[in-house]
Amino acid sequence: MPPARRVPPRGAPARRPPVRRDPDPVEDDWFDDYTDAEVNGVETITGPRATPGSVPARGDRRTSAGGTSTRGRSADRGRSAERGRSAERGRSVERAGSSVRGASSARSGTSGASRQPARSTARGTAGATRTRPVRATPVRGAARSRSGPGGRRPPARRGLDGSATRAPLPFVLASPRRRIRASVVLMVAVLVVIAGRLAQLQGFGSSAYAEAAHQQVLRKSVLPADRGMITDRHGYPLARDIEQRAVYADPFVMSEVDVLTAARKLAPVIGRSENELRKLMAANGEARFVYLGRGFQRSVGDEVTKLDLPGIGVLDERGRSYPAETLGSNFVGFTSRGDNDVLEGRAGLEQAYDDVLHGTNGRRQIEADPSGREIPSAQSMEKEPVDGSTVRLTIERDIQWEAQRAIAEAVRNSEADGGTIVVMQPKTGDLLALADAPQYDPNNITERDQDAIGNRSTGQAFEPGSVNKVITMAAALDRGLIDATTPITVPSSIERGGVRIADSEPHGTEHLTAAGVLARSSNIGTVEIAERVGSANLEEMMRAFGLGEKTELDFPGETAGILPAASDWSGSQAATIAYGQGMSATAIQMASVYATVANGGLRVAPRLVDAIIGPDGVAQETAREPERRVISTETAATLTRMLEEVATDQGTAPAAEVTGYRVAGKTGTAKRYDAASGGYKGYVSSFIGFAPADDPQVVVEVVLDNPQKGAYYGGEVAAPVFSKVMSFALTTLGVPPPGTKPESLVLSLDR
Structure with missing residues (x-):
């Protein structure tokens, strides 16, 4: 049994338990x-x-x-x-x-x-x-x-006013009521947010979100309009649109496996490396449209379609083709893709007539599944494109081809920097050929082609030299100051404005006729005749022939040349301009001068575009500038007879003769201005003439820029090229040889 408890006697003080001491x-x-x-x-x-x-x-x-x-x-x-x-x-x-x-x-x-x-x-x-x-x-x-x-008691905490304060107790969410209340508030807030979002989606913004969802399945594509053709005078295409295929990817719907598979299967079909295709699709993972290749033939597009690859599609598109390759590329120009993937002209006629050539693209809208395939049962919308108009030129394809061949050969043989040939019909102003060298293929333009892009005949001005003497003679003849037999004393040299002037071949004092001065291309004799005309009258005549201003072609990059006002001519310049130094002109301007003489003194503006043919096939001929008389018919006839003597053994260009035809023309050998050095360096060699002289049908101009191999005189390097091109042009056009022969003119009075 348990021991009895000890009870202290009544009245005894209670025993105090031991006290524990806490260190703190x-x-x-x-x-x-x-x-x-x-x-x-x-x-x-x-x-x-x-x-x-x-x-x-x-x-x-x-x-x-x-x-x-x-x-x-x-x-x-x-x-x-x-x-x-x-x-x-x-x-x-x-x-x-x-x-x-x-x-x-x-x-x-x-x-x-x-x-x-x-x-x-x-x-x-x-x-x-x-x-x-x-x-x-x-x-x-x-x-x-x-x-x-x-x-010991610690002092009480007191506030700023001295009164005792109680330390604030931190909030403790110990009460169940508080927890329940907070949970309810939080749940209500979440429900309010959800309800508001539902109201926004299904109420206020339902139409906008529905439209956005609809747009995600829409695929819009452009139905390209055919760009109008550029043709020669007979309708042969120099530039045209062709049907092509473009291969594209939609990386957004493609998995990594799809990308690898597509790259492996497409590489041999479209001719691009597998690694290149894979990088192209991976780099545009968020994009909905990436071109993998363009400009393919229809067969390539069909082969890609048969592969049936997820996210890969084929588009019909139009590309630009130049079937004649380099033929006429200097004036036809080229295109590239601009805004909205539309072909735009970048040079030549493609640029000048861009608003006429390009049509109006159509539109097509379809619904597609997530893989990018069209849903056949879905609604689609389509607007048909309107094709552009065709530009028909005055160019004769065969003559253009021969001119390009001839100038390319001449530039190569003479090691010239370049050259140009202009072939023109004097009675209509129609340009039959505009040939340049070097040339380029607009189907495949490279960096080395940059110097070839452009049209030399309208965009490059040069000091024409002796071919300009025909204007000086025309001014004197038209004013009755001279005729073909007027005697002119030609010393070995003269000085004007402190500048010594001499002829190309040294000689003593000669006694020539006006016809002899032109036939032998005497600088001294020309200056003496120009002084009879006067600077103001000479400037007036030069401007009447069209120098100092652009032609009516309004060609991209065309220059007007330089013709200072007579009042600004120095003493030496008044003399040198008479024989084509100290001023500049383009090849097309100088060809127009000789066409005016060949047309009996009537100037007809050069024409390159013959007509615009609409999509409906109706042709609208381009407006012709009115003829303008520059010199009289008699002056033109006399000048033509004088020019015939140039292309004979007595003149400077016997190499310009065309068998069976009478040829009238003039050589030119001018000092060449070099922009890099700021002075004269090299020569510009030329020959301009027309035939048959008794009934001119064709004008041909040949210009070689800085020939460096062999002779550099126009009669030696340019005249032979003229003869070939003129002969070909006359034959192509079916111009019969004349049945007449020219009467001989007296050129020198020393015999």
Whole structure:
């Protein structure tokens, strides 16, 4: 049986349990427990006496003033209190805590069993109620006292105004009601957001989102209009549109496996490397359209279609083709793709007549599945394209071909920098050929072709030299100052404006006729005749022939040349301009001068475009400029007879003769201005003439820029080329040889 408990005699003081000392009473967690017992409005601690620095014995229980146990409630509150708050609360213990503890101690001595001290060990007071240990806690609502050795209390926390303050308690979501309330608020907020989004999608923005969804399945494509052709005078195409195929990818709908498969299968078909195709599709992974190749023939497109690769498609498109390759490329020009993938002219007639040649593209709209394939049952919209108009030229294909062959050969043989040939009909102004060297193929333009792009006959001006003497003679003849037999004394040299002037071949004093001055191309004799005309009259005549202004061709890059006003001519310039130095002109301008003489003194503007043929096949001829008389018929006839003597053994260009035909023309050998050095370097060699002289049908001009191999005189390097081209042109046009022979003119009075 258990041993009897030892009960202290009545009246004996209760044995106080041993006191535990805490090294840091402020941080002890027993400081954080509260009870609901209140005495005089403040919370108190019941049980054994709680003195500063003491700790209740184990087994003691907290009770309210009426003795009711508060064990469960105080325990819950003790567990929920934060240990971190104990130190802060310990510093703010109310000053009245000591009085409350005193009152509590007094009550513990007079009360019954509920006032008995709890046992702190196994050995305790008999009859004492066994309770859970309690800790001395500060009174709620008042400043706590800090227990410690010696019972010293810490000073109370005070505010700026000196009044005692209580440290703010952090918000702790310990209450179930608070948790439920917060959860409800959060759920309501989420539901409101969802409801608002649904209202936006299905209500306010439903139509916009529906349209956006519809646009994702739409595929829009351009139905290209055929660009009009450029043809020669007989309808032979020099430039035309052709049917082509383009291969494209939609990387957005393609997986990595699709990309690899497409690259492997397409590489041998479209002629691009597998690695190149793979990189092209991978680099545009978010794109919906990437060209993999363009300009393929129809058969290539059909082969790609048969592969049936996801995300890979074939488009019909129009490309530009130049079936004659280099033929006429200098004036036809070329195209490239511009805005909206439309072909646009970049040079020559392609550029000048771009608004006429290009049509109006059509449109096609389809619905496609995620793989990019058209949905057959879906609605589609299509607008038919309107083709462009055809530009028909005055060019004769065969003569153009011969002219290009001849000038290319001459440039190659003479090692010239370049050359040009103009073939023209004097009565109509129609240009039959405009040939340049070097040449290029507009089907395949490379970097080395940059110098060949452009039209020399309209875009490059040069000092014409002796071919300009025909204007000086025309001015004197038309004013009656000379005739073909007028004697002209030609010394070995003359000086004008401090500049010594001589002929190309040294000689002593000669006595020539006006016809002899022109036939032998005497600079000195020409200056003497020009001085009879006067600078102002000479300038007027030159402008009447069309020098100093652009031709009516209005060709891209055309230049007007340079013709200063007579009032600005220096003493030497007034002399040199008479024989074609000190001013500049283009090949087309000089060809027009000789065409005017060949046409009996009537100037007809050069024509390159003959008619515009609409998509309906109706041709509209281009307007012709009105003829303008420059010199009289008599002057033109006399001048023609004088020019015939040039292409004889007595003149400077016997090599210009055309078997069976009478030829009238003039050589030119001019000093060449070099822009790089700022001075004269090399020569420009030329010959311009027409035939038959008694009924002119064709004018041919040959110009060689800076020939460096062999002779450089126009009569030696340009005249032979003229003879070949003129002979071919007359034969091609079916011009019969004349049945007349010219009368001989007296050229020199020394015999």
